[in-house]
Amino acid sequence: MNEDRLAHAVVIGGSMAGILTARVLSDRFDQVTVIERDRLPDGPDVRKGVPQARHVHSFWAGGMEVVERLLPGVESDLLTAGAVPMNLPTDIAWLTPANRWTQPLPATQRLVSATRALLEWTVRSHVEKVANISFRTEQEVTALRLGPTGDVSGLTLRGRHTGTTVDLSADLVVDASGRGSKLPEWLRALGFATPEESTVDSFLGYATRLFEIPAGFSARWKSVYIQNAPPTQPRGGIMFPIEGNRWVLTLIGGGGDYPPTDEQGFRDFAASLRSPLLADVLGVAQPVSPIWGYRRTANRWRHYEKLAMPGRLLVIGDSLCAFNPAYGQGMTVAAKEADVLAGILAGCRSQADLSRALRGAQRAIAARAKGPWMLATGSDLRYPTTVGASQTWMDRVVNKYLDRVLAAVSDDPIVSAAFLRVLNLIDEPQALFSPRLMPRVLRSRSRNRPAAVSNGFVVDKQLTTTMAE
Structure with missing residues (x-):
């Protein structure tokens, strides 16, 4: 590894949070790889990994302001598609x-x-045109790997159909795998604590x-x-x-x-x-x-911002904070969190820059979810049967x-x-x-x-x- 440059970032999850994060990382890393457990459709079709996709989004x-700044022309393409x-x-x-x-x-x-399918496919179509972003589909992450300094140095993948495993090195890993994130299990396997959770379910x-x-x-x-x-x-x-x-x-x-x-x-x-x-x-x-x-539809916040985690690891989107989808906040919050990450990484050109930039990065990303969390849980607490808080x-x-x-x-x-x-x-x-x-x-x-x-x-x-x- 050349310690003077940012070689490789890996994003776990190819949904909206993951592909927008990949686009942000592409400005600072030589190569960005998106790992997705599903086969990504060739058009605006619903996929298994987004079970709520058929509903209003x-x-x-x-x-959209963030998306247009990162990927000019998305809105125009959406309108052209109907x-x-x-x-x-x-x-x-x-x-x-x-x-x-x-x-x-x-x-x-x-x-x-x-539809959610058209939104996601249109954004992904733009991301796929970015030269230094690649997708590895129908692959599951089974574990994180640590380097000699105790920072995350990569992960282990397993083909969903072949069962073949392979190690993938990375200078930064971002978990954007959504509500079903396995990160707590991977941290536990490495001897780290798991995050406390706040859940409000109406x-x-x-x-x-x-x-x-x-x-x-x-x-x-x-x-x-x-x-x-x-x-x-x-x-x-x-x-x-x-x-x-x-x-x-x-x-x-x-x-x-x-x-x-x-x-x-x-x-x-x-x-x-x-x-x-x-x-x-x-x-x-x-x-x-x-x-x-x-x-x-429960609101769930995994408080990684309070957790002592290995370095070179960040959590974003629903993996961090998942909102009741009734309020339509998830995709927009993911875009805003990716924008926060862009600001954190601005100016990073070396491994030393990255180490400095990542100090407090998880807290800054999590802070972007506080306002939407207050709105969503405040509304849900109006139902007398709500559990998790009063x-x-x-x-x-x-x-x-x-x-x-x-x-x-x-x-x-x-x-x-x-x-x-x-x-x-x-x-x-x-x-x-x-x-x-x-x-x-x-x-x-x-x-x-x-x-x-x-x-x-x-x-x-x-x-x-x-x-x-």
Whole structure:
């Protein structure tokens, strides 16, 4: 090994966190290898290693900004492939827990709506064009290897179909293998402690189906979100437009009130929501897929930032902190963590540079997950059946204030813009408590009036759905 240069980095996991991390590392290392246990599809297809891929996904503006900076042209390619641009809040009919529909205020954020499969495949297609990044697929990592200094020096791979094992040397190993990461086992085998874990589980589940958007369909909205309002209203649903002239409609139930995956149960659950809007859509749209369920939604943080780990090892994405997917934070947080890593490694040109840069790196990466963790677990703690933590008096105070925020976003453009910056992971949640915003939020109660519905559609003409004759 030439100690004066950064020769080889290995990323475990070829999902969004892994491929964005590989792109960041490619600026500093001669060679980057991505290890993936699955066979990666040749197109935008769902793969076994992403079991939640069929459900609604959001790549928020804060994440897309990072992706476009690392891989210019991704958004353009998504749109060319049929992804749907959406302006927020203008293009969404959102029934907040305050029982208020959001108004079509001037847009302050933009996102591109697509299936998880198309998002991941498009980003990976760009990463595969980077000359010094390679992929080794259908390979499992079975162990980490340590060098004479006690730092990680590589790992052992086993072919999933051949059973053949091989050692692979590395100057840096990054675990981005997701919720199913085996890193605690590998650390234990080396004589290291395993990380403490924080888990908050609201027993939330999904049921999702794809629908063809009917010819002649017209509405002021492109997407619909009937938000869960625990503890009294644990049910909700969300529908986004995606490529192929389709809607992806996901029904959501918290506190163990899981949406069914049979035809009648799915429709009955939709009809039980606080608004019949999604149920009425089901009445006019043709299903083009089975109904898929998913219930593995616990928030889980493995606190590697508190652990004495071997050097030259980092953890990122869901391997570190996995959020309840209902809040759509995972891919965007992974992009932001990769961006943190880019800043940490900026200027690294040698092994000595790398050793200095990695001091405190795991803490810096983990810090990026704190705000999203607070939002996700704070919402999940509203369900009385949630396990792993309970609401403190501070949680209750914060949630009462956030109730006011959600009451104000429907028609206050300033509060709406501030909230959307937090939702899109541009600003930290603390931005909602600024001296400029708090007085507007605290005056919001007088505007908290229920939205009327009639004949399955919202009376507000801006939300009325029509079908051409």
